[in-house]
Amino acid sequence: MRHSYFAVFRLAAGVALLLPALTQAQSTPAPNRVDGYGAPSSGAAGSATFGSHGETEVNILSSYYQQDGDHSAVEGGRGTQQLTDLTPTIILNVPLDSATRISANVGVDYYASASTDRIDQVLSSPSAHDTRYHLDLGLTRQLADKRTIVGLGAGVSNEYDYRSFNLVASWSRASADGNRELSVAGQAFFDQATIIRPLELRTNGRREDGTDTRQSYNLNIVYAQVLSQRLQLAFSTELVAQRGLLSTPFHRVYFRETGSVYGTAKAELLPRLRYKYPVGLRLTYYATDLVQVRAYYRFYNDNFGIRAHTLELETPVKVTPFFVLYPFYRYHTQTAATYFAPYLQHSVTDEYYTSDYDLADFSAHKLGLGLRYSPVYGIGRFKTPFGRRVAKFKALDLRYAHYRQSTGLTASLFSADLSFTMP
Amino acid sequence: MTFTLSFLFRPRLVLGAALLAAGDGLTGCVSVAAYQKVYLNDEDMKLAGKRIEVYETNFESYREGAGGANGGKVGGGCGCN
Numbered sequence: 001m002r003h004s005y006f007a008v009f010r011l012a013a014g015v016a017l018l019l020p021a022l023t024q025a026q027s028t029p030a031p032n033r034v035d036g037y038g039a040p041s042s043g044a045a046g047s048a049t050f051g052s053h054g055e056t057e058v059n060i061l062s063s064y065y066q067q068d069g070d071h072s073a074v075e076g077g078r079g080t081q082q083l084t085d086l087t088p089t090i091i092l093n094v095p096l097d098s099a100t101r102i103s104a105n106v107g108v109d110y111y112a113s114a115s116t117d118r119i120d121q122v123l124s125s126p127s128a129h130d131t132r133y134h135l136d137l138g139l140t141r142q143l144a145d146k147r148t149i150v151g152l153g154a155g156v157s158n159e160y161d162y163r164s165f166n167l168v169a170s171w172s173r174a175s176a177d178g179n180r181e182l183s184v185a186g187q188a189f190f191d192q193a194t195i196i197r198p199l200e201l202r203t204n205g206r207r208e209d210g211t212d213t214r215q216s217y218n219l220n221i222v223y224a225q226v227l228s229q230r231l232q233l234a235f236s237t238e239l240v241a242q243r244g245l246l247s248t249p250f251h252r253v254y255f256r257e258t259g260s261v262y263g264t265a266k267a268e269l270l271p272r273l274r275y276k277y278p279v280g281l282r283l284t285y286y287a288t289d290l291v292q293v294r295a296y297y298r299f300y301n302d303n304f305g306i307r308a309h310t311l312e313l314e315t316p317v318k319v320t321p322f323f324v325l326y327p328f329y330r331y332h333t334q335t336a337a338t339y340f341a342p343y344l345q346h347s348v349t350d351e352y353y354t355s356d357y358d359l360a361d362f363s364a365h366k367l368g369l370g371l372r373y374s375p376v377y378g379i380g381r382f383k384t385p386f387g388r389r390v391a392k393f394k395a396l397d398l399r400y401a402h403y404r405q406s407t408g409l410t411a412s413l414f415s416a417d418l419s420f421t422m423p
Numbered sequence: 424m425t426f427t428l429s430f431l432f433r434p435r436l437v438l439g440a441a442l443l444a445a446g447d448g449l450t451g452c453v454s455v456a457a458y459q460k461v462y463l464n465d466e467d468m469k470l471a472g473k474r475i476e477v478y479e480t481n482f483e484s485y486r487e488g489a490g491g492a493n494g495g496k497v498g499g500g501c502g503c504n
Contacts, residue, residue, distance in 0.1 A: 063478035067486075087478060177454050220492075224470050226455050230462050234470040238491035280492035282470050286462035294467065300489035308489035316467040324467065334489050359488040366483075370475070374466070397475045405486070413482060417475040 057093040058391075058420040061107075062086070069357075069409030072115035074198075076252040076265055077343035077355030081409060082114040103138040105155075119198055119250045132159035138168070147174045151185075161194040161208075179226040189216040196250045200263045214244035230286040240276040253353045255346050268354045270339055276302045292316045305338035306359065322375045328401075329367050336361035357407050368401030374419075384422065395419040 069081035089107030096102060109132040119128075136155030143150065151170040157163070170185035191214040196207055203209075217240070224234040251268035258264040280298040287293055293315055300308040314328035337359035339352040346353045373379065374395035384391050397417040404410050455463070462468065472480060472493060484490035 059474065061475065061478075065478065065482055067482075085482075091474075178457060178460075179454055218491075226460075226463060228453060229455050229459050232463060232468065232470060236492045240491060276489075276491055278489065278491035278493075284468045284470060286465060286468055292465065292467045296472075296493065298489075298492055300491065302489070304488070306488040308487070310489070310493075326467070332483070332487060332489075334487060337488055358486055364487065366479070370473075372466075397473070399475050399479075401479055403482075403486075409486065411482065411486070413479055415475045415478050417473075 054095050054098065055421040055423055056095065057091075058422070059091040059093075060418045060420070061089040061091065061416065063413055063415040065411065065413045067403075067409060067411035069405070069407065071342075071355075071357040071360075071407055071409070072118070073248070073251040073268070073354070073356035073358070074115040074118050076254040076260075077357065079118065080114045083111060085109055085111040099142040101140050103140070103153075105134075105136040105138075107134050108132070109134075109159075119196060130160050132157060132162075134158075136166075140170075147176070148172065161196055162191065163193075164189055164191040166190070181222075181224040183220075183222040183224075185218075185220040187218045187220070189214075189218075191216070191244075193245055197267050198250055198252050198265065201265070201267055209249075212245035214242060214246065216240060216242045231283070233281060233283040236280040236282065238276075238278050238280075240274075240278075242274040242276075244272055246270045246272060246274055247354065248356070251354065251356055253346055253355050254344050255348045255353075256344050257348050260344060266353070268356065269352050270354055271304070271352060274302060274304060276300070290318055300334070304359070305336070306334055308332065308334035322373060324372045324374075326370045326372070327368070328370065329365070331363070331365055333363040334361065357409070360407060362406045364403060364405040366401055366403045368399060370397065370399035372397045378421075389422050391420050391422045393418070394421050 063086070065083075065085040065087070067081060067083050070079065071077050072079035072081050087107060087109045089105065092102075092104040094102050094104075110129070111132075112129040114128075134155065134157035136153060138151060138153035140149055140151040142148070149170075149172045151168070151172075153168040153170075155164075155166045155168075166187060166189045168185060168187040170183065172181065172183040174181045192211050193214065194211050195209040197209055219239045220236070221238075222234055222236040224232065226232045247268045247270035249267045252265040253268055254260050254265050278298055278300040280296060283293075283295045285293040285295075294313070296310075296312040298308075298310040300306065300310070310330065310332045312328065312330045314326055316324050316326040318324050337354070339350075339354050340359045340361075341350075341353065341355065342360075343355055346355070372395065378392040378394045379396060380393040381390055382393070383389070395418075397419075399413075399415045401413045401415075402411075403413070480490075480493055
């Protein structure tokens, strides 16, 4: 045991030295959750058994995101939405013993936004840029019954005007035959935002005008069920209660009575309480040895008046047993928030107001293609610089998606996931 | 001409489609033994989004008023919706 703790320490030190900008890290237990969200899986309903490999897993992920549109919330619902975002992330998953794992996740979002720059200068052209850092730590333990997993985690993130701290606790239990699983996770976020108003709305002459807080409480429940040797599904819900600053003070709103004269805009104002009720159904079907079907549907409702439906379909095609191509498509439609109106459509008598098109009535299509290469003996092997251990480059996952909203917003995202394991 | 799929989102239609899709299993909701799970254990059969998908679910959470129940951000931790 003492040896394994020492090995973990050596590994962590190695990664920290290799990547000084990223320092130490932790991640959340579930593989699909990278940034501060997570519930563990006990391995039922077709997933891998907890701790079955006993290997240290390292994932290096990155994405490049680019968007453009002409409904910037900073300028009251008009103006460029041009934005780029680069997000390198490292996830470590380290077994301490046969039942306990620690996970670490550290990442950076480096973004450049043309609209953010217009907080200070309405029609400037250079882009503002900023960096967001996030760090999440997690610990999961499989109990003696081999069917129950409990987890605890915490995380922080920081950017120039927003800081966040979160705590997560999770519980998951599989049925004796492994055909059903119930997972429950609760998470609380405690955020602090620096108030930044548009240049013409500042009363103290400074860019920053104090701080405000936001608390978010999430309850995530997932029930998974095997239906046959080829079919399984999962119901999920993620109830959210948010309290505090929910508007963005540097978003302008122009009113029809006062027009678009410089200085007549107000800062966006939204209620300080929000409840979200999303419900999802995920289904996977092993149609043939060549093609599988992955489907997901979500219904969403909240007290801002947004009602949304989302449908996703993915059909992995096994070109060879180790090389998979997976085309995917997503459709999303939503109604507008009660407090949304386009540029110059709000009235000064409105209690709450926003011209943020994220809260508008629109539909969106996403289309893309991914490929995964994961040979059974790995893509390659190499010795690590510290500890002289042999690491395996296990799998490579690449993915491209193109997204288009009926508001005119378009976006492209390229993502990569490189998986490594160490004994 | 705007292409829309909103006709798909009638509750009865969705429920019917889900039941039809699940029909294979609902014929008994049989207990599948561990040795019969060769298909279910396939990488592409996991009942969760892929790790690499998280960037997409995150940007969708930023760009859409709706989010959650899919492993992405749903509130807190960022200045998003």
